[in-house]
Structures are given as structure tokens and as C-alpha cells.
Amino acid sequence: MQGLKRGGIAVIDFGSQTTQLIARRTRELGVYSAVFAHDAAPERIQRQQPAGYILSGGPSSVYEAGAPALPPFLLDSAAPILGICYGMQALAAASGGRVRPSHEREYGPATIRCESSSPLFDGLAVESPVWMSHGDRIAALPPGFAALASSDNSPFAAIGDLSSRRYGIQFHPEVQHSRDGRKLLSNFLFKVCGCERKWTAAAFIDDAIERIRVQVGDERVLLALSGGVDSAVTGALLHRAIGERLVCIFVDHGMLRQNEAEAVTRVFRDEQGMNLIAVNAVEAFLSALQGISDPEEKRKTIGKLFVDVFSEEARKQRGMRFLAQGTIYPDVIESAADSKAATTIKSHHNVGGLPADLRFELVEPLRDCFKDEVRRIGEALGLPAAIVWRQPFPGPGLAIRCLGALSWERLETLRAADAIFTSELAAAGLLRAGTAQSFAVLLPVKSVGVQGDKRSYEEVLALRSVTTDDFMTADWARLPLELLARVSARIVNEVAGINRVTYDITSKPPATIEWE
Numbered sequence: 001m002q003g004l005k006r007g008g009i010a011v012i013d014f015g016s017q018t019t020q021l022i023a024r025r026t027r028e029l030g031v032y033s034a035v036f037a038h039d040a041a042p043e044r045i046q047r048q049q050p051a052g053y054i055l056s057g058g059p060s061s062v063y064e065a066g067a068p069a070l071p072p073f074l075l076d077s078a079a080p081i082l083g084i085c086y087g088m089q090a091l092a093a094a095s096g097g098r099v100r101p102s103h104e105r106e107y108g109p110a111t112i113r114c115e116s117s118s119p120l121f122d123g124l125a126v127e128s129p130v131w132m133s134h135g136d137r138i139a140a141l142p143p144g145f146a147a148l149a150s151s152d153n154s155p156f157a158a159i160g161d162l163s164s165r166r167y168g169i170q171f172h173p174e175v176q177h178s179r180d181g182r183k184l185l186s187n188f189l190f191k192v193c194g195c196e197r198k199w200t201a202a203a204f205i206d207d208a209i210e211r212i213r214v215q216v217g218d219e220r221v222l223l224a225l226s227g228g229v230d231s232a233v234t235g236a237l238l239h240r241a242i243g244e245r246l247v248c249i250f251v252d253h254g255m256l257r258q259n260e261a262e263a264v265t266r267v268f269r270d271e272q273g274m275n276l277i278a279v280n281a282v283e284a285f286l287s288a289l290q291g292i293s294d295p296e297e298k299r300k301t302i303g304k305l306f307v308d309v310f311s312e313e314a315r316k317q318r319g320m321r322f323l324a325q326g327t328i329y330p331d332v333i334e335s336a337a338d339s340k341a342a343t344t345i346k347s348h349h350n351v352g353g354l355p356a357d358l359r360f361e362l363v364e365p366l367r368d369c370f371k372d373e374v375r376r377i378g379e380a381l382g383l384p385a386a387i388v389w390r391q392p393f394p395g396p397g398l399a400i401r402c403l404g405a406l407s408w409e410r411l412e413t414l415r416a417a418d419a420i421f422t423s424e425l426a427a428a429g430l431l432r433a434g435t436a437q438s439f440a441v442l443l444p445v446k447s448v449g450v451q452g453d454k455r456s457y458e459e460v461l462a463l464r465s466v467t468t469d470d471f472m473t474a475d476w477a478r479l480p481l482e483l484l485a486r487v488s489a490r491i492v493n494e495v496a497g498i499n500r501v502t503y504d505i506t507s508k509p510p511a512t513i514e515w516e
């Protein structure tokens with residue numbers, strides 16, 4: 001891995017909302033990048049031998065007491081630096097410039113004009129739309145720096161010292177509203193830092209296989225396979241690396257969507273040839289959940305029983321030393337906001353809190369990857385698109401989408417309605433892209449209807465479809481009305497027990513994505 005990571009970019013985080021996006025953008029360009037809190041130990045950052053540094057934005061003002069400062073080692077570094085927004089101000093302040101509050105704040109779209117040629121702006125239009133978000137501005141340039149671009153409100157929208165290869169930009173090239181942002185980042189990586197494009201799915205797979213073999217030796221590895229993207233790609237990588245010595249346990253808790261349990265067995269055992277133990281625990285879960293309608297109690301009951309069922313199977317695998325987990329980079333990333341917190345281990349709902357007699361060493365081959373990279377690795381490993389592009393699905397599954405007390409009949413009703421909704425979305429091209437999470441929710445509410453001249457009194461179904469990048473906030477998807485009409489008509493005609501369909505038009509906040 002060192003080889004793959006060496007010569008990449010260190011992103012220094014000053015607390016911006018878009019820090020992770022900077023790292024994702026550089027990786028999309030084929031250059032490895034890692035995020036470090038601004039006060040991370042310099043040795044940790046330098047260990048990766050970065051070819052350059054990108055300083056993120058942040059909410060502070062550099063002249064405020066206690067504001068995060070440029071890590072001092074950077075001033076002595078020979079590697080190029082690109083400061084973005086607060087990062088530029090921190091760089092300018094530390095290099096002898098002056099930063100002041102601006103009379104005109106700039107939030108949102110702006111236009112910058114190139115003022116002089118530089119490798120950073122090479123090939124960019126003279127004028128280009130960018131995204132700004134700042135209240136401070138540079139009042140005096142540091143020695144050696146020149147203005148490279150300006151905007152109506154920022155005479156120093158971009159600055160640079162070409163000889164020391166240090167640059168600052170007031171706008172955010174990582175967001176899509178900055179039209180030429182990708183080109184500018186590409187210029188920084190390849191024309192300023194001299195990076196190589198070596199961070200690819202194929203290179204990652206070769207490297208990960210090697211690392212797994214070194215870690216595991218001749219031993220066997222256990223994996224809890226859920227059918228979700230992270231565990232699926234972890235499984236496929238391990239299977240490539242150690243074949244039969246990977247033992248996957250898949251617990252069917254009866255809360256999965258239509259045909260999902262069958263698909264997991266078919267794909268992983270039959271098509272991929274993996275060593276898969278499928279445990280049918282549907283009855284046990286249904287009886288444990290009987291009469292429970294409180295959402296948290298549903299979660300706890302499922303989580304606890306899952307650990308019990310998984311542990312029982314795991315104990316049968318004597319002498320197993322390793323447990324693989326689908327931990328990904330956002331689970332372990334250290335941000336400026338919590339820079340004192342130790343990196344955490346993902347507490348999967350399904351393997352969290354294993355009993356003391358089951359102690360494993362963890363194998364986490366995707367620890368360095370963002371979700372979109374995990375999907376690309378999955379594709380390169382030959383996993384089917386339905387798995388690789390699967391929308392997130394909560395661990396407790398349909399239990400928290402079947403509101404109120406559960407029964408097999410109600411779950412089957414929900415499964416049938418959900419399958420109609422998702423198949424229509426897929427046909428319209430809105431499942432893989434266009435919506436981030438789309439599903440049906442069965443409400444514990446009956447309403448009056450009229451079907452075939454007869455009065456009916458049946459349950460209500462809600463459709464939920466959201467757009468979001470990070471699942472922390474979300475907006476309801478503006479689905480085409482014709483699509484909603486078709487889905488509604490099909491559900492009331494094809495699914496017994498539902499006579500009314502509603503569409504949830506609430507954003508998060510104030511609502512959550514799930515209903516329970």
C-alpha cells in the first residue's frame with residue numbers, strides 16, 4: 001500500500017463541510033489523497049511522502065484568537081501547497097500577508113477573471129464561474145506572492161508564489177458549481193506537484209490482495225455477508241486473495257426485500273463460487289419481534305439476535321483467527337472537528353459486541369476507500385451491478401419500514417409494494433442515479449376506499465425517495481408525476497391489503513430518511 005499511497009496528496013482539514021470532497025476529487029483524478037486534521041502529528045502526515053498539500057476551507061477567521069493556524073512544518077516543506085478559502089488565508093497569514101474581514105461577503109456563485117498566467121490556471125477560460133463562501137479576504141499579499149485571479153468582491157480571488165509553488169484560491173474548486181474546478185485541481189496535481197495517475201481500481205485490487213495474503217498467511221477468515229456493497233466487495237476481494245479459506249456467513253432475518261436472500265446465495269455461492277453458509281433464522285426473528293412496535297426496541301431485538309445467531313455459527317468454525325469487516329474511509333476518517341478522537345472501528349449492527357470467547361483480528365481491506373471507490377472496485381471484481389449499485393439498506397431492514405407491530409403477512413405486503421416502486425424507478429433510470437434512497441413504508445393506519453363498487457378498509461403505504469450526498473441532510477426527490485401515478489395504480493391493483501398510496505414530501509431535517 002505504501003507504494004500506492006506515496007506521492008499522493010495530504011489534505012489538511014480546517015473543518016470545512018467539503019474537505020472529504022477535496023480528497024474524493026483528487027482520487028477521481030487517479031491520485032491518492034488522505035485527510036489529516038490540521039493539528040495531526042507532522043510525522044504521520046509526512047510518512048506518506050505527499051507530493052503536495054491541499055489546505056481545506058473552514059469556519060474560523062484567521063485573526064480570531066485560537067483560530068487554527070497553518071501547521072508550521074508546512075512552511076519548511078519543499079512540496080507545493082494549494083490553500084482553499086480558509087486554507088488560503090491561513091497560508092497567507094503564516095507567510096507574512098494580511099487577512100481582514102470583508103465588507104462584502106461572498107456566498108454562492110461568482111465569476112473570476114484570470115489576471116496572469118500560471119500552471120494552476122493553465123488551459124482555463126479567462127472568466128469562469130466559481131462557488132465562493134467567505135467573509136474574510138486578503139488585504140495584503142505575502143512577500144513573493146502575486147494576484148492570479150480576481151472577482152468583483154475579491155481582488156485576490158487567487159494568489160500564487162510560482163517559485164515556491166504555493167497557491168491560494170478564495171473559491172471552492174471541489175464543488176460542482178465551480179465549472180473548471182476539476183481542471184484546476186488536475187493542474188495542481190499534475191502540472192504543479194508532478195503526481196502520477198496510479199490510484200486505480202485495478203492497482204488497488206492487486207495491492208489489496210497482496211496485503212491480505214501477507215496479513216492472513218495460511219489462516220482462514222470469517223465474514224458476515226449482508227448483501228450490502230461494503231461487505232460484498234470485502235468478500236469478493238478476500239475470495240480473490242485466499243479463495244476457499246474465506247468463510248462467509250449470511251443470516252436471513254426475514255426483514256430483507258423481495259428475492260434478496262435468494263439473490264445473495266445465488267450471486268455469492270453459485271456465481272462467485274464463495275464458501276457461503278446461509279442461515280435461515282426467519283422464524284426466530286419473527287417470534288422475537290412479535291408484539292414489538294417501538295422502533296428502538298425493534299433495532300435492539302434484531303441486533304442482539306443477530307449477534308447470537310452469528311456467534312453460534314462462528315463457534316462452529318473452530319480455529320478461526322480473522323474476521324473481515326467492510327469498514328470504509330468515511331468510517332475512520334479523522335476530521336478537524338474531532339481531531340482528538342481516536343479513529344474508530346465501524347460498529348456494524350451485525351457484528352457489534354461479539355461475546356468475549358470470540359476474539360478476532362480484523363481484516364479491513366477497504367479502510368482507505370470512499371464509497372464510490374468501493375463500487376468501482378466491485379465492478380472491476382466482476383460483481384453484478386445490482387449489488388455494486390445497491391442503495392443503502394438499514395441493518396434492521398424492513399422491520400423499521402413496516403411501522404407498528406410486525407407480521408409475516410404485513411412484511412410480504414410491504415415487499416410486494418416496495419418491489420413495484422423500485423422496479424419502476426429502475427426502469428426510469430432513477431435507482432442507480434437520480435435518487436439516493438427510495439423505498440416503501442407500510443403505515444399502521446387503515447383508511448376507507450372503494451374498490452370494485454365495494455367499500456374497503458385497508459392499510460396506507462407511503463413512498464419515500466430522497467436525494468442526498470451524505471445522508472446527514474436530504475431532500476425529497478422530485479419524481480415525475482407520471483411515474484408516481486403508475487406506481488400508485490400498480491400497487492393498489494396488484495398488492496392486496498393496500499388501498500391508498502402517499503408520497504412523502506418532507507426534507508431531512510426536520511424528518512429523517514427512514515420513518516422509524
Ligand code: XMP
Nearest residue numbers: 299349392393394395396471508512513514
Ligand atoms: P435517517 O433515517 O437517520 O437515516 O435519516 C440515515 C441513513 O441511515 C440509515 N439507517 C440505518 N442503517 N441501521 C442501519 O444500518 C439502522 O438502524 C438505521 N437507521 C437508519 C438509513 O437507511 C439512511 O441511509
